[in-house]
Amino acid sequence: MVEYEGQTGEDLAQLIQRLKDAYGVNESEIARAIDAAPATVNAWVHRKRGGTKGPRRALLERLAAAYPRFTREEIFAAAGRRTPGNLSDDTERELTELFAELTAEQQELTLIQMRALRNANQQ
Template identity: 75%
Template sequence: MEHEGQPTAGEDLAQLIKRLKDTYKVNESEIARAIGAAPATVNSWVHRTRGGTKGPRTSLLEKLHTAFPKFSREEIFAAASRQTPGNLSSAEEDELRELFAELTAEQQKLTKIQMKAWIASNSQ
């Protein structure tokens, strides 16, 4: 039998939120406040009513890990059916910004389209 607070294989975001609530003794409103989201957003995760195919924003999943660090980025993203994004240092961000600035307007447009497609493919 699984121990309370332990991840289960195939856990979805609703199940992870339940474990998070049990582990940290918080409610959905407190989770929402901690990550800067509307309570309705967290409620939609819990009740699996989030519309669209995108799922939770990456920034909210990152904030969920920051606010509740007993839960790894990997398990949070997996529960949201997303691949965990790579870490990017400030220097790498600067380099990417500089490289992007060297592209023509058309190349920038195409690069953004390609990046959005890659991001969409990160849903498992």
């Protein structure tokens, strides 16, 4: 397993078990809380993640929001992913302005680079 941001080797299945114990919830309740199919949470628990990317970022973010005793960092690390940075309104505005000033070719190249970075963070 790849380790990120101080991960101690705990995987998502182990984190979900700790979460269930800490909050007194079951897999179906977790699924409802994060608006996911129960089969999705069950797959995490049984280490049967679909695809090569693992759990979707949105589900991990919702898991962190629904169960705040567990940080985004430890949830993403347990899923084997790097924690995405927070994007402030000012930074988003600046990125949009800078991007708009690029040529069409530069915009396409920038998108390719950004997709590659995103994909690298999901491995």
